[in-house]
Amino acid sequence: MNQLTQSSEHLGPERLNAFVDGELSSAERQGIEQHFAVCHACALRVLSVTQLKSATAHASRRFATSPEALARLTAHLNSQSLAQAQIKRPTRLFSMPSLRPLVWTALAAAVLLTVSVLGWRQLHQSNSLAAELLDQHLATLSSGVSPQVISTDRHTVKPWFQGRLPFSFNLPDTSALPEGIALKGANLTYLDGQPAALLLFTIHKHEVSVFLTQRAASSRPTALSTTRAGFTIQTAASPDLRIVAVSDVNPVELNNLVTVLVTAQSHE
Amino acid sequence: MPSVINRSAAFERLALPLFASLYNHARWLTRDEAEAEDLVQETFTKALRAFDSFQLDTNFKAWMFRILRNTFLTSRTGIAAAQTVFLEDHPAALDAAATDLSPEDVLIHLDNQAVLQTALEQLQPLLREVLLLCDVEEMKYKEIAVILDVPLGTVMSRISRARHTLRQLLQPQFGKIL
Numbered sequence: 001m002n003q004l005t006q007s008s009e010h011l012g013p014e015r016l017n018a019f020v021d022g023e024l025s026s027a028e029r030q031g032i033e034q035h036f037a038v039c040h041a042c043a044l045r046v047l048s049v050t051q052l053k054s055a056t057a058h059a060s061r062r063f064a065t066s067p068e069a070l071a072r073l074t075a076h077l078n079s080q081s082l083a084q085a086q087i088k089r090p091t092r093l094f095s096m097p098s099l100r101p102l103v104w105t106a107l108a109a110a111v112l113l114t115v116s117v118l119g120w121r122q123l124h125q126s127n128s129l130a131a132e133l134l135d136q137h138l139a140t141l142s143s144g145v146s147p148q149v150i151s152t153d154r155h156t157v158k159p160w161f162q163g164r165l166p167f168s169f170n171l172p173d174t175s176a177l178p179e180g181i182a183l184k185g186a187n188l189t190y191l192d193g194q195p196a197a198l199l200l201f202t203i204h205k206h207e208v209s210v211f212l213t214q215r216a217a218s219s220r221p222t223a224l225s226t227t228r229a230g231f232t233i234q235t236a237a238s239p240d241l242r243i244v245a246v247s248d249v250n251p252v253e254l255n256n257l258v259t260v261l262v263t264a265q266s267h268e
Numbered sequence: 269m270p271s272v273i274n275r276s277a278a279f280e281r282l283a284l285p286l287f288a289s290l291y292n293h294a295r296w297l298t299r300d301e302a303e304a305e306d307l308v309q310e311t312f313t314k315a316l317r318a319f320d321s322f323q324l325d326t327n328f329k330a331w332m333f334r335i336l337r338n339t340f341l342t343s344r345t346g347i348a349a350a351q352t353v354f355l356e357d358h359p360a361a362l363d364a365a366a367t368d369l370s371p372e373d374v375l376i377h378l379d380n381q382a383v384l385q386t387a388l389e390q391l392q393p394l395l396r397e398v399l400l401l402c403d404v405e406e407m408k409y410k411e412i413a414v415i416l417d418v419p420l421g422t423v424m425s426r427i428s429r430a431r432h433t434l435r436q437l438l439q440p441q442f443g444k445i446l
Contacts, residue, residue, distance in 0.1 A: 013428040013432065014424045014425060014427075014428045016428075017424070017427050017428045017431060018409070018424060021402060021409070021427070023408065023409050023424075049431060052431055052434065052435065053402075053403050053431075054403075055384055056384070056388070056399055056403040056404070056434070057403040057404050057406075058381070059381050059384040059385050059388060060292070060296070060385075060388060060399070060400055060403065060404045061292060061404055062292070062385065063291060063292045063295035063296075063304070064288070064292075065287055065288050065291045065292075069291070069305055070284075070287060072305070072309070073284075073287060073308065073309055073312060074280070074284070076309055076312070076313070077276070077280060077312055077313075077316060080276075080313055080316055080317075081272065081273065081275075081276035081316065105273070105277065106277075109277060109280055109281070110284075113280070113281070113284045113285065116285065190380065190381060193381055
């Protein structure tokens with residue numbers, strides 16, 4: 001009866017964390033992944049640590065720099081490198097015209113850097129947002145977690161959010177949903193630091209998480225679709241809302257659901 | 269003179285994109301806006317001066333964070349912080365973490381940023397620091413070991429303890445949701 005093979009040993013906390021942080025060799029990872037197949041507890045612990053890790057990353061990135069602070073820093077650095085340059089070169093060569101190229105170079109570099117920092121940040125943000133979406137979707141899949149509202153009726157689900165969210169949204173009538181799609185329930189959640197409605201649907205047997213957040217008037221309406229770890233992440237926008245759906249169902253059916261949800265926003 | 273300018277341009281190209289990360293980290297270390305900016309500025313100054321000794325094949329980001337940390341530790345706030353006693357990777361604490369698995373088994377809804385930020389503030393600075401480097405800066409354990417100047421094993425146990433403690437701090441807030 002004793003089945004204490006390697007794959008039945010529980011993960012110690014350090015190995016568990018090292019696994020989540022991607023610090024283990026592929027052989028070690030494989031062993032652990034085999035263990036997950038037979039040990040629900042450890043799989044749940046990994047999910048739990050992954051969630052905590054991504055939430056920590058999100059909550060800790062809270063102190064933003066100002067353009068003024070960057071300007072102060074570059075000015076400071078320029079004065080530093082100028083001082084160094086002056087030490088190294090003979091004073092008789094020092095004249096204003098020779099300074100100009102340096103100033104222009106510094107200015108151009110600062111502009112380029114600002115642009116590249118912004119671009120990098122955008123890329124980084126969209127990546128971490130995808131990870132967050134996936135984490136939240138996976139959390140809804142784990143058994144035992146039931147949604148805060150369990151209802152297939154839009155007349156129950158929609159009012160539940162009133163007073164809980166700073167915005168409202170419309171839900172399509174059951175008859176308006178494409179065949180095979182059903183509403184299961186809803187949760188209140190946070191996405192990218194914003195309160196969000198999390199609607200849980202099923203398309204045939206596939207679970208779908210749909211996140212609704214308020215859309216800033218200034219943000220561009222983007223409709224895009226990406227895949228990550230076998231899941232499709234589809235983004236759409238109505239005039240007031242950003243709608244993001246995550247599922248492992250085929251992208252066409254997911255898109256059908258997203259389209260119905262976008263259309264529903266223009267009613268009433 | 270051109271070599272000096274090229275060198276500082278090369279430095280800025282590598283270093284300025286790290287400004288936001290270094291500043292965020294400095295804020296967590298100093299807990300003060302002005303002090304954080306001074307700390308980052310001093311870090312850049314020191315790094316620029318020492319840039320000649322930087323080896324291009326080593327990790328620049330880790331190098332910058334190491335300078336940031338060492339600069340902080342020699343500052344007034346840093347010296348005061350270092351004097352608060354830290355239970356350096358106590359084996360007993362680790363044993364407790366190994367046997368007391370229940371908090372790990374609980375999936376929590378981390379949907380409240382403010383609650384998580386409060387918990388992070390309550391975390392011991394040395395534990396918070398390691399989590400920031402790992403989760404926010406996405407550094408490898410090896411790089412963190414270089415920045416903190418500790419063995420790899422210490423990084424591993426600190427990360428494990430940090431998450432365990434963080435979860436315990438979050439526990440009363442959420443209760444058992446599962």
